[in-house]
Amino acid sequence: MPTNRRRYAILFLQFLSSVGCQLVVNVKNNGGDIYRENINANTTQDTVSLEFRKADGTLATQFIDGRNEVQVFKVVILPEEERGQTLIQTMCFVSRFAKSEFISSDAMSKLRQKNPSAVRHPEETRPNEILPMDLVLNVASSHLLSPHIATLCADATETTYMADNDLRLLSQILNRDYQSLQGATHSAPLDGGASCQAQFDLSQPCLCHYDLCVGWYPCGLKYCRGKDSANRVVSYRCGIKTCSKCRSFEFFVRRKSLCIWDEPEFSFESEANAFPETNRVSLPSKSDAAPLPNTVAKQGLEQDNKLQGISNASATKTIGGGNQPVVKMSEAINNFQGQEIPASNKPNVLGKSSHLDDDEDGE
Numbered sequence: 001m002p003t004n005r006r007r008y009a010i011l012f013l014q015f016l017s018s019v020g021c022q023l024v025v026n027v028k029n030n031g032g033d034i035y036r037e038n039i040n041a042n043t044t045q046d047t048v049s050l051e052f053r054k055a056d057g058t059l060a061t062q063f064i065d066g067r068n069e070v071q072v073f074k075v076v077i078l079p080e081e082e083r084g085q086t087l088i089q090t091m092c093f094v095s096r097f098a099k100s101e102f103i104s105s106d107a108m109s110k111l112r113q114k115n116p117s118a119v120r121h122p123e124e125t126r127p128n129e130i131l132p133m134d135l136v137l138n139v140a141s142s143h144l145l146s147p148h149i150a151t152l153c154a155d156a157t158e159t160t161y162m163a164d165n166d167l168r169l170l171s172q173i174l175n176r177d178y179q180s181l182q183g184a185t186h187s188a189p190l191d192g193g194a195s196c197q198a199q200f201d202l203s204q205p206c207l208c209h210y211d212l213c214v215g216w217y218p219c220g221l222k223y224c225r226g227k228d229s230a231n232r233v234v235s236y237r238c239g240i241k242t243c244s245k246c247r248s249f250e251f252f253v254r255r256k257s258l259c260i261w262d263e264p265e266f267s268f269e270s271e272a273n274a275f276p277e278t279n280r281v282s283l284p285s286k287s288d289a290a291p292l293p294n295t296v297a298k299q300g301l302e303q304d305n306k307l308q309g310i311s312n313a314s315a316t317k318t319i320g321g322g323n324q325p326v327v328k329m330s331e332a333i334n335n336f337q338g339q340e341i342p343a344s345n346k347p348n349v350l351g352k353s354s355h356l357d358d359d360e361d362g363e
Contacts, residue, residue, distance in 0.1 A: 023111060026119045027052070027216040034119055037216060041108035047148065048105050050217060062214055063152055064097055066105055069173050070146040071097035073212055073247070074153060083260060091210070092153035093249050094137055094145065094162040096169050103218040103240060111218065111240065120216045122244040133161035133251040134190050141184035145170060159258075161188070161251045188252040196253065196262040208259035210249045219243035 079085035142149035224238035
């Protein structure tokens with residue numbers, strides 16, 4: 001019986017280990033919006049999953065398979081019905097995972113928060129990365145790279161991309177033949193195609209760009225020095241280093257309608273240039289106007305002075321409770337200029353900002 005009891009205890013501990021840890025983190029992005037990240041770690045499978053929802057409703061997932069050194073970014077994009085879209089679009093981007101980019105699943109499972117309602121800010125903003133994806137991965141054969149891709153990207157059977165350079169590196173890491181791995185992909189060349197930003201025909205193929213930013217993640221461990229019971233100097237793990245990083249994925253799409261978000265940014269200058277010169281109304285300059293007789297000019301000057309006096313008086317009365325919207329707006333700008341709006345007055349604020357030093361390692 002003791003043997004069976006011990007076996008059940010081991011199985012129970014293994015179950016708890018496989019369940020891992022879930023961490024919910026409140027993050028403030030560069031635009032000032034606050035959102036939640038859900039981070040899960042599974043020490044048995046050596047995986048970490050970070051999930052969040054973007055401001056436009058897109059569900060984004062960063063999945064790390066530490067055992068096979070594979071990383072998957074998955075996005076589920078909601079349709080824009082006003083632009084004729086009716087279907088949800090799912091894409092996966094598979095790449096090689098460098099272990100220096102994220103803490104291990106074991107360290108992640110031990111991470112705790114003293115103040116779960118705090119709004120987190122990354123300590124370091126890592127350089128943006130452009131990732132050309134010149135291959136389409138056959139999800140049915142993706143187990144050659146990682147056993148998790150098929151489940152994660154089940155809804156992206158034709159839109160799971162990766163780079164040939166990463167495929168070559170993974171063949172060495174996994175000790176697999178490159179030719180056999182290449183057989184699980186087909187080429188989607190990026191050279192020679194028009195950018196989707198310059199393509200206005202929704203039925204034509206083009207090169208698409210998709211930007212994805214992870215606003216907060218544990219990118220390293222912090223170590224402190226102290227003394228043990230024998231008065232010897234030792235180092236111990238005492239916290240985490242946090243980072244943010246943006247990536248831009250480049251890939252081929254069969255038609256522009258699959259990349260509806262990739263458009264040039266709006267600018268007032270480009271809008272002005274869109275109108276022909278013949279359609280623009282030009283006003284005469286002061287030098288083109290005929291001179292006025294002295295008597296008329298004098299009367300006009302007196303009338304201007306009277307109007308100016310009325311305008312100043314009206315503005316004085318309006319400030320503090322009038323109904324002139326322009327004056328109200330000017331007053332509001334003057335009152336708030338150089339002042340920060342309190343966090344309690346901002347929409348969607350989940351908690352008070354605090355430093356990252358209240359994170360602690362459970363070990």
